[in-house]
Amino acid sequence: MSRTVYVNGEYLPEEQATVSVFDRGFLFADGVYEVTSVLDGKLIDFDGHAKRLKRSLGELDMAEPISSEDLLGVHRELVRRNDLVHGMIYLQVTRGAATDRDFAYPSKDTKPTLILFTQSKPSLANNPMADTGMKVISIDDQRWGRRDIKTVQLLYPSMGKMMAKAAGCDDAWMVEDGAVTEGTSNNAYIVKDGKIITRHLGTEILHGITRAAVLRFAREAQMQVEERSFTIAEAQEADEAFITSASTFVMPVVEIDGEPVGDGVPGSVAKRLREIYLDESRKVAV
Template sequence: MTRTVYVNGEYLPETEAKVSIFDRGFLMADGVYEVTSVLGGKLIDFDGHAARLARSLAELDMKQSVTHEELLEIHRELVTRNEITDGLIYLQITRGAPGDRDFAFPPEDTEPTIVLFTQNKPGLADAPQAKTGIKVISIEDLRWHRRDIKTVQLLYPSMGKMMAKKAGCDDAWMVEEGFVTEGTSNNAYIVTKDGTIVTRHLSNDILHGITRAAVLRFAKEAQVKVEERPFTIEEAQNAAEAFITSASAFVMPVVEIDGQPVGDGKVGPLAPRIREIYLEEMRKAAI
């Protein structure tokens, strides 16, 4: 089935969708994006993603030409038109296409480019790796220093994914000045031997994950202690458990780091418990 996508106010077959070669997203990676999960035909944590989108646009001095309500309507329409039960909706907004290439920002009246498309992912919440865990490697964090803005500058994270794949692993955790920042497309966590969840504190160094915020809230409500601080790869390797969170992976256990097993090398008890709580609560709140 040919997908219906959204481009600048129009719903189109994906084969007919076009964006200018002068678009700033294409030429300068001058754009932001969000990915919202769909479970049971409903949007997971849409308000959180919409709020972060607004923040990202504001940080880049980029105007938002669609309202919260309009974005919600577009998301729902794409779910309906593409018959998505479980899957993802990708949203990208760029500074637009001024008609030529220039490092300077285009005139203020240049309209942003807005693109949305769906990805059908049957059984998204039932990924087998949630029961077996994933393996990660560590790599140096060479990204720019505004990682809190969810931009389309994804070349280095993409390279990190390929480094992990070449090493026979699933993902990479990035390290800066001796401490883990985050995964290539996710936030990183460890669980100490006393059951405390540790994850890096919010700053410009990491993405302010929407799933991260929900998971930490649910963990605290479940009386699980949480510490927001940096941790090293060595500390992670010696932890009781490790896991990642993202909008598409939800909560995913990590069982190996740089070839060394975490704990006994098997999925521990806490990550699956947090995953179950997260999915249950987010399904209840889905819209």
């Protein structure tokens, strides 16, 4: 049975879903996206994702295709139509399709393209990697300078994933000017002497919705948090390391560039933060 997807106001079987060959998302990566996790049929952190979507669109001078309230309705309808219990909903907005290919933006009356689709992940909250931990490599960060905008320009992160796979690892942490920026699709953290350390916000990294929630929960649990840059060498000498994202929640990192982190097994801070995040997020899921 095929999925039902949403394309520009219509719910369609995935086989019937199409966009124009002149769509700027296809031609120029002129678009943004969000990923919202679904647990027990409910949306996790939807408000945060909707607010970040609005910010991304504003930074690119792109029109909002529908209101946040209507967007919530579309998400819920896709959950219902696809009987989604655990998984994700991917959303993409592009600047739409002009009459021809042109680097210049089309006129303001060009309608944005809005697409949403689901992915079922039955083991989303029970990912076995949470018990074993991830292995990462470091790579140069060669992305553009506005990583705070969640655009669909994901070629280099995809290349980074493949570099990690070729090295027999799970992901890559990107490094710029000697400091870790983030993972290919996640925010990066280390733990030293009980203190959680993660890069400060700026244009160099994505302002993760899961990141914001996890740091809030950590502070509420009286954990120390320091937002600053750190190096790969510092990460290798840390007691623990982990990542956060909408699809992995909190995931321990146990090896960096072949060197074990701490004891080489998931640490207590990452484990506790994962428990807190899942428990608290489920309480307020919509």
